[in-house]
Amino acid sequence: MNTDLTTIVKYILKVASCSLRLKDQRIQPKTKMVSPDIHRVQYFSFLAHTGEYTDYDPFGCPFPVLANMTDDVKPVGCSILCNNGTEKLDDNTPCYVIEQKVHHKMSPLVRYGNCPLGVCTEGICKPQNKAEDCYKGKEEQ
Numbered sequence: 001m002n003t004d005l006t007t008i009v010k011y012i013l014k015v016a017s018c019s020l021r022l023k024d025q026r027i028q029p030k031t032k033m034v035s036p037d038i039h040r041v042q043y044f045s046f047l048a049h050t051g052e053y054t055d056y057d058p059f060g061c062p063f064p065v066l067a068n069m070t071d072d073v074k075p076v077g078c079s080i081l082c083n084n085g086t087e088k089l090d091d092n093t094p095c096y097v098i099e100q101k102v103h104h105k106m107s108p109l110v111r112y113g114n115c116p117l118g119v120c121t122e123g124i125c126k127p128q129n130k131a132e133d134c135y136k137g138k139e140e141q
Helices: 003-014 100-105
Strands: 028-032 045-047 052-054 065-067 073-075 079-082 085-088 094-096 110-121 124-134
Touching: 073 094, 094 124
Parallel strands: none
Antiparallel strands: 028 110, 045 052, 065 073, 079 085, 094 110, 110 124
């Protein structure tokens, strides 16, 4: 595997969520998305032994993600409870500082403003005092 693909594989394998408080930042819906490519984003998992992307991985966990307006996908938080343990993202992984319950309530294909950005540190998505528009994909993806 080349370095870029290895990095992508590691990122997808680790995408997770955590239960951080959203503090004072609020995510507000802006507009309905119209791009035909939007349906690509939502729950992703990866089968490491086959190298194929799937919607369901019997050996892993579904990881909530959001995308920005250029379809760059980032995880919601940096850790998730899975198979009686906790999976954590690697340090310095870009993430959204959003609680999993907030992600769950977000409407698919709606553009949200002020999605707080962070970087993973020891399984916690630490705020970076930056934000961007983001959206959630369809549930069936």
